[in-house]
Amino acid sequence: MDFDIVAALIGAIVGLLAGSGIVYTVLNSVLKKRRGSILREAEAEGEAIKKEKLLQAKEKFLQLKEEHEHVAQEKDKRLNQGLDKNKQREQQLSRQQQELANKEKQVNALQSEIDQRIQGIELRRQEVEKNHEKQVQQLEKISGLNAEEAKKQLVDSLRDEARTNAMALVKDVVDEAKSTANKEAKRIIIQTIQRVATEHAVENAVSTFHIENDELKGRIIGREGRNIRALEEATGVEIVVDDTPGAIILSCFDPVRREMARLALHQLVKDGRIHPGRIEEIVSKTKKHLEEEIMEIGKRTCIDMGIHGLHNELMRMVGRMRYRSSYGQNLLQHSRETANLCATMAAELGLNVKAAKRAGLLHDIGKVPDDQPELPHALLGMQLAEKYGEKPDVCNAIGAHHDEIEMTSLLAPIVQACDAISGARPGARREAVEQYIKRLKDLESVAMSYEGVSKAYAIQAGRELRVMVESDRVTDAEADSISLSIADRIQNEMTYPGQVKIVVIREKRSMAVAK
Numbered sequence: 001m002d003f004d005i006v007a008a009l010i011g012a013i014v015g016l017l018a019g020s021g022i023v024y025t026v027l028n029s030v031l032k033k034r035r036g037s038i039l040r041e042a043e044a045e046g047e048a049i050k051k052e053k054l055l056q057a058k059e060k061f062l063q064l065k066e067e068h069e070h071v072a073q074e075k076d077k078r079l080n081q082g083l084d085k086n087k088q089r090e091q092q093l094s095r096q097q098q099e100l101a102n103k104e105k106q107v108n109a110l111q112s113e114i115d116q117r118i119q120g121i122e123l124r125r126q127e128v129e130k131n132h133e134k135q136v137q138q139l140e141k142i143s144g145l146n147a148e149e150a151k152k153q154l155v156d157s158l159r160d161e162a163r164t165n166a167m168a169l170v171k172d173v174v175d176e177a178k179s180t181a182n183k184e185a186k187r188i189i190i191q192t193i194q195r196v197a198t199e200h201a202v203e204n205a206v207s208t209f210h211i212e213n214d215e216l217k218g219r220i221i222g223r224e225g226r227n228i229r230a231l232e233e234a235t236g237v238e239i240v241v242d243d244t245p246g247a248i249i250l251s252c253f254d255p256v257r258r259e260m261a262r263l264a265l266h267q268l269v270k271d272g273r274i275h276p277g278r279i280e281e282i283v284s285k286t287k288k289h290l291e292e293e294i295m296e297i298g299k300r301t302c303i304d305m306g307i308h309g310l311h312n313e314l315m316r317m318v319g320r321m322r323y324r325s326s327y328g329q330n331l332l333q334h335s336r337e338t339a340n341l342c343a344t345m346a347a348e349l350g351l352n353v354k355a356a357k358r359a360g361l362l363h364d365i366g367k368v369p370d371d372q373p374e375l376p377h378a379l380l381g382m383q384l385a386e387k388y389g390e391k392p393d394v395c396n397a398i399g400a401h402h403d404e405i406e407m408t409s410l411l412a413p414i415v416q417a418c419d420a421i422s423g424a425r426p427g428a429r430r431e432a433v434e435q436y437i438k439r440l441k442d443l444e445s446v447a448m449s450y451e452g453v454s455k456a457y458a459i460q461a462g463r464e465l466r467v468m469v470e471s472d473r474v475t476d477a478e479a480d481s482i483s484l485s486i487a488d489r490i491q492n493e494m495t496y497p498g499q500v501k502i503v504v505i506r507e508k509r510s511m512a513v514a515k
Helices: 003-016 023-143 147-195 215-221 223-235 255-271 276-305 312-323 331-349 353-362 377-387 392-399 411-424 433-448 476-493
Strands: 206-210 238-240 247-251 453-459 464-469 501-506
Touching (some): 206 255, 215 223, 276 353, 312 377, 353 392, 353 411, 377 392, 476 501
């Protein structure tokens, strides 16, 4: 029963018994009973809580004990594993020490055996030296020569024999190289030439301007020749007006100026107004137009050749090649032809076709700069290519195509060979008669400077040199040496298109007269 209910009952009883004397006694008795009951209930509840807490503490203790035992077992297990590993390592070290000891014993045994063999070899060497000295003394007695004299004679004999064998070997190597390499080289070159068919033009120092009637000549000359003088001063071209019907001759060594004069004259005749003021105006416009045309020629050439990323200044120089000739061969046509030859040959050899074509097109740009420094055109072209961002292999090919610097890439010999092919083929270039005759005489003079040469003839327009030697003064081996030496001198000392074949002829003739 709840304490509040009990209190209420007590209050009710007290109210009923108010004024009576037994209230206190009854109330005290009830309270005592209730206090005893509450105490007993509290003691029972405390005992139950105590038992419960003891059970919980005991369970926690058992759990902690179990965990501690598990951790201890793990530590014992790891410790046992470490002990096992240490035992295994100790056993392994023991085995290795035993093996080392055995190997040391073997090495000591081998060393002892080697020492014994060395002693035996030393004894044998001493015996061999003694026998050699005895044999040398016997040979000196038999031959009447000492060792130094015999050695000298042997060396001289071997030197002469080595020279003869070396010349024969050189000839054999050269013949073998020619037999194995010429066939493939000729195939590549012939195929390259056959696949490249470009037109070529022979440029002169004059241009012809055609007119419809001769009455225009008087207008072009002007009063007291003022028109023609103004045109010559503005263009730097000599204008020849003679009796040739329907034509005026423009003469100048510079093809660009000659072309500018031709275009200006064409514009003046077409316009009809020919006087000094108009002439200067037309020449100025024509010069600007020609520069634009040169740039357009360069761009169109690069597009036709499939060359991209070329600097504008290099492109302008390519266009200027159109108005430049070398030995009578148009320089732009020669450069295009060389570029196509380089591309074909690079493709045959498995090299970079684009780089080869680029180097072939630019190899002669040193001939067309605005200023003309005192430098060979190959080196000047290389400097220009480096200045405008061309790659090192292309620059080296440009600078080395006349052997003025060392070749450092495979493009360089290809450009050199294709330049020679384009310039040396029939009809490509014209050479002055005096230079042609001088070159042939120089070829014969080089051959005649050798001892034992009786005659020398340059034939086939200087592409072959036949050398006759005296058979009683020159041997076959020496004839091979003379041919190689002449070829080397011609290659290093002379300038010539294509290649020169040297043929040394040695023959023995016997003559008798029957009477």
